[in-house]
Amino acid sequence: MKRIAFYAGSFDPFTKGHLAIVCQALNMYDQVIVAIGRHPEKRPLFDAETRILLIKKSLGDFVKAYRSRLLNSYYFSPVQKNAAERLMMFPECVTVVVYDGLTVDAAVEYEATDLIRGERPIGDHDVEQQLATINRQLLDVRRQVLNQVLIPVPAEELFYVASSTVKSLCEVGEYIAAMRYVMPSVHRALMGHYLQKRYQTMARACFSDGPEDELRDLAADIASCWRRLSGAYGDRGYHSLSHVGYCLNLLDIQARKEGLSREDKLLLERAVFYHDIVVNEAEAEVRSLQMALKDRDEEADERLAEIILATVFDASSPKNCLAELMHDIDLAILGDTANYGAYVQGVRQEFSWAGTRKYAEGRLNVLINLRGRNRLYYRDDFDAMFGEDAKQNICKEIAFWQSRL
Numbered sequence: 001m002k003r004i005a006f007y008a009g010s011f012d013p014f015t016k017g018h019l020a021i022v023c024q025a026l027n028m029y030d031q032v033i034v035a036i037g038r039h040p041e042k043r044p045l046f047d048a049e050t051r052i053l054l055i056k057k058s059l060g061d062f063v064k065a066y067r068s069r070l071l072n073s074y075y076f077s078p079v080q081k082n083a084a085e086r087l088m089m090f091p092e093c094v095t096v097v098v099y100d101g102l103t104v105d106a107a108v109e110y111e112a113t114d115l116i117r118g119e120r121p122i123g124d125h126d127v128e129q130q131l132a133t134i135n136r137q138l139l140d141v142r143r144q145v146l147n148q149v150l151i152p153v154p155a156e157e158l159f160y161v162a163s164s165t166v167k168s169l170c171e172v173g174e175y176i177a178a179m180r181y182v183m184p185s186v187h188r189a190l191m192g193h194y195l196q197k198r199y200q201t202m203a204r205a206c207f208s209d210g211p212e213d214e215l216r217d218l219a220a221d222i223a224s225c226w227r228r229l230s231g232a233y234g235d236r237g238y239h240s241l242s243h244v245g246y247c248l249n250l251l252d253i254q255a256r257k258e259g260l261s262r263e264d265k266l267l268l269e270r271a272v273f274y275h276d277i278v279v280n281e282a283e284a285e286v287r288s289l290q291m292a293l294k295d296r297d298e299e300a301d302e303r304l305a306e307i308i309l310a311t312v313f314d315a316s317s318p319k320n321c322l323a324e325l326m327h328d329i330d331l332a333i334l335g336d337t338a339n340y341g342a343y344v345q346g347v348r349q350e351f352s353w354a355g356t357r358k359y360a361e362g363r364l365n366v367l368i369n370l371r372g373r374n375r376l377y378y379r380d381d382f383d384a385m386f387g388e389d390a391k392q393n394i395c396k397e398i399a400f401w402q403s404r405l
């Protein structure tokens with residue numbers, strides 16, 4: 001008899017904790033149904049159709065990470081390895097559905113043999129036992145039998161991961177911490193939601209000194225600018241809204257630490273939003289700058305130009321302290337060992353059209369240039385935080401690509 005697991009939840013959004021339960025289930029069952037409960041009284045961040053897409057994309061991200069494990073240096077447990085290989089061979093072994101009403105009714109409808117739930121060591125046990133008891137009573141009324149299985153969350157770093165935690169982190173601008181709890185596709189979607197509010201606030205502040213007749217249609221103009229900007233960043237592997245959120249998070253930390261003026265912080269925020277809107281093209285930063293200036297519809301801002309152009313790979317030394325800060329924030333990922341694997345995988349994804357040898361040659365040119373610099377960061381605090389780790393990460397990646405030539 002085919003064993004079918006029914007894994008129900010709101011998944012708003014789908015986290016690495018949820019993914020861990022799916023991986024465990026794939027080692028136990030022939031089929032796993034991830035079921036999104038639709039509850040009219042709740043107001044989710046993402047609608048049901050978007051959650052379906054993000055769950056599927058998260059599974060795709062998981063498989064991509066497994067395929068790239070030699071590059072990203074991620075460790076995959078035997079359970080994760082088996083789950084990834086099953087997904088590669090039989091993508092249909094996991095299906096995602098939406099249901100209304102009671103979970104037990106939906107599970108019976110989909111011919112599940114087992115109801116599964118994830119359980120963390122702290123805080124979940126009593127709630128899960130209560131839920132299991134109620135489900136048994138509901139099934140008894142229906143004269144139906146379903147096994148109820150609690151699957152422990154396997155990794156300590158996932159014990160406290162919850163969808164609400166991820167959203168709370170994003171609400172307060174801690175986008176980097178949220179990045180550790182969700183797959184890349186989900187983080188990009190979160191940034192599409194939370195950064196829109198931030199962009200609107202920034203843009204209103206930039207336009208607020210204009211004449212009254214220019215402010216009448218401000219909301220529509222800002223909405224149009226955001227659609228153009230978010231559409232340009234799209235679903236890229238690395239230079240996406242996730243990278244923008246990463247930079248804004250570091251900017252917030254530095255602004256508090258240094259007491260940046262409101263004017264300087266707004267200027268840097270604007271630079272962060274636009275600095276990678278065009279990538280992987282000749283003079284990409286110049287074109288990004290042109291779009292930044294266009295969206296303000298005014299004469300070229302010399303300070304903004306200096307800040308954005310400080311992110312050009314082989315640019316000369318930044319001309320002011322804000323440009324130095326922008327440069328160092330943009331390169332902080334090189335010294336972020338926790339996220340470096342996702343970074344190198346994302347960059348490779350953006351050049352997926354290039355064969356291994358061609359990409360290795362181009363990437364090595366970049367990495368060897370970085371390794372040869374006296375120091376990667378202009379500011380002493382960034383050099384202290386990221387400098388040594390960046391050198392180690394770069395040397396490790398150089399060795400990887402040299403082995404592919």
